[in-house]
Amino acid sequence: MASEVYGREVAERIYRRGGNFGWSSYMNCLQAKDGWVMIAPTSDGLWHRFRKIIGSNELDTDPRFKNDRGRGENATDIDKTVSEWVARRTVDEVVNILHEAGVPCEPVNSMYQLPDDPQIKARDMIVYTDHPDLGRIPIPGTPLKLSLTPGRIGATAPKLGEHNEEIYGKLLGFDQEKLSQLRQRDII
Secondary structure: OHHHHHHHHOOOOOOOOOOOOOOOOOOEEEEEOOEEEEEOOOOHHHHHHHHHHHOOHHHHHOHHHOOHHHHHHOHHHHHHHHHHHHHOOOHHHHHHHHHHOOOOEEEEOOOOOHHHOHHHHHOOOEEEEEEOOOEEEEEEOOOOOOOOOOOOOOOOOOOOOOOHHHHHHHHOOOOHHHHHHHHHOOOO
């Protein structure tokens, strides 16, 4: 809602979801030979470096691409050129070329690559816990890392009905007879 107010009152338009596109500049996930990359040349300086790297005359001369807003509004047209450039290279090639030029670009990991990602490891974003039926399993770690109240994973998700006694008995005050009746009628 706040973004719609901003869009109506400041930018005089309402922005809708756009997938990986930015609404105020060009950015997107694009497919390389062996995976995906996210490219984000989101300022005039980054854009100028980026377009020199990919060597497209169209991106240099088309007036629709002269500023961030124009590039954001015409991202689909930019993608035609950029996706061809990216598709001819591997993920490592694209990332290395753009990093060398100082243009923000990173690989997009598949779920199978995540456990080996150095940042995922450093932030403990995958933790292991013991599940009563499945044994030791990986689960997502907590994304918030606070010094005074560090989050932690305390248990796996409960089984269906695992806390019935606690909820119905202690919180709602049902006695054992009432719980037994509810079980017999397959209510709990």
